[in-house]
Amino acid sequence: MRKHTLCFLMMLGAMVTLTSAYAQQKMEKSFKPSELWHDTDGQLINAHGGGILYANKKYYWFGEKRGKQVSQGVTVYSSKDLYAWKYEGVALSPDKNSESEITEGCLIERPKVIYNKKTSKYVMWFHLELKGKGYAAAKVGVAVSDKVTGPYKFVDSFRPNGNMSRDMNLFVDDDGSAYHIYSSDENMNMRISKLTNDYLKATKEDKLLFRRQREAPAIFKYQKRYYLVSSGCTGWAPNEASVHMADNLFGPWKLMGDPMKGPNAKSTFGGQSTYVLPLVGKKDAFIFIADKWNPKDLMDSRYIWLPVQFIEGQVKIEWMDQWNLDWFKKTIL
Numbered sequence: 627m628r629k630h631t632l633c634f635l636m637m638l639g640a641m642v643t644l645t646s647a648y649a650q651q652k653m654e655k656s657f658k659p660s661e662l663w664h665d666t667d668g669q670l671i672n673a674h675g676g677g678i679l680y681a682n683k684k685y686y687w688f689g690e691k692r693g694k695q696v697s698q699g700v701t702v703y704s705s706k707d708l709y710a711w712k713y714e715g716v717a718l719s720p721d722k723n724s725e726s727e728i729t730e731g732c733l734i735e736r737p738k739v740i741y742n743k744k745t746s747k748y749v750m751w752f753h754l755e756l757k758g759k760g761y762a763a764a765k766v767g768v769a770v771s772d773k774v775t776g777p778y779k780f781v782d783s784f785r786p787n788g789n790m791s792r793d794m795n796l797f798v799d800d801d802g803s804a805y806h807i808y809s810s811d812e813n814m815n816m817r818i819s820k821l822t823n824d825y826l827k828a829t830k831e832d833k834l835l836f837r838r839q840r841e842a843p844a845i846f847k848y849q850k851r852y853y854l855v856s857s858g859c860t861g862w863a864p865n866e867a868s869v870h871m872a873d874n875l876f877g878p879w880k881l882m883g884d885p886m887k888g889p890n891a892k893s894t895f896g897g898q899s900t901y902v903l904p905l906v907g908k909k910d911a912f913i914f915i916a917d918k919w920n921p922k923d924l925m926d927s928r929y930i931w932l933p934v935q936f937i938e939g940q941v942k943i944e945w946m947d948q949w950n951l952d953w954f955k956k957t958i959l
């Protein structure tokens with residue numbers, strides 16, 4: 627067989643495999659934690675350390691766009707059903723200007739977007755590390771947009787109230803007040819700060835949540851109580867998760883132990899928490915979202931989505947090879 631015919635056949639084969647993998651995924655309408663997840667164009671979803679915002683009747687998934695190692699900004703995908711994700715583009719791009727704090731080569735990690743009803747702006751906070759400085763800067767970056775999909779404009783970077791801030795999350799409470807939860811003091815402490823009304827800055831209401839070396843905070847509210855899932859600090863390598871619970875965001879926070887159950891539970895199934903998504907239109911239904919990092923090729927890091935269960939006052943997150951949203955219908959929470 628001629629070389630170019632062979633090449634063509636191989637390419638055709640690869641395309642058929644990709645298309646059928648995507649078609650299968652589309653038909654199945656299910657989540658397969660740790661497997662390859664494609665968008666509606668058949669491309670691998672590249673949105674790590676992410677978070678999800680519900681706006682205009684769709685879910686928007688924001689996450690780190692990664693090359694093998696490099697940080698390439700923040701991507702955004704949209705979905706009506708949480709299974710089929712349409713690529714909407716790069717919401718926040720690194721700046722070509724070498725003077726900018728988000729110049730190409732900086733690190734943009736764990737982006738989270740919230741909507742401010744008062745200013746009608748979408749506000750993104752992320753963990754920012756400056757180019758060539760490793761993880762020394764320990765800052766947050768803030769960017770805004772009038773449109774959910776962006777482009778977001780970088781507006782500021784700072785250490786909240788002078789505190790180091792690495793892994794982080796945002797939380798909007800029922801009264802519209804927003805909070806930044808962040809690993810501080812070389813990751814030795816987890817802290818919280820209340821945001822200003824425009825969500826662009828941290829207020830002086832800033833407190834230590836607990837003194838424990840934790841990263842990857844993922845917070846949610848269930849039946850008037852707050853729950854915070856976090857990981858230990860072992861770089862990209864997985865470790866044991868834990869959940870804390872509180873009646874008040876500013877504490878006291880009580881350690882409830884490791885919520886993960888099933889094979890590989892002691893290392894969070896090979897993953898690290900990033901977000902807990904409350905399902906829209908379904909009371910008390912939450913999806914735990916984690917990243918299964920591949921430090922040799924960060925772009926190929928996988929996603930772990932699992933339902934959150936509440937059993938006799940305890941949070942349980944159990945491994946499932948495959949599941950779908952019907953799980954919430956069948957299960958009495």
Ligand code: DGJ
Nearest residue numbers: 675735793841842861862
């Ligand atoms: C663990 C953090 O959770 C990640 O977001 C990333 O910063 C890695 N450390 C880098 O080693």
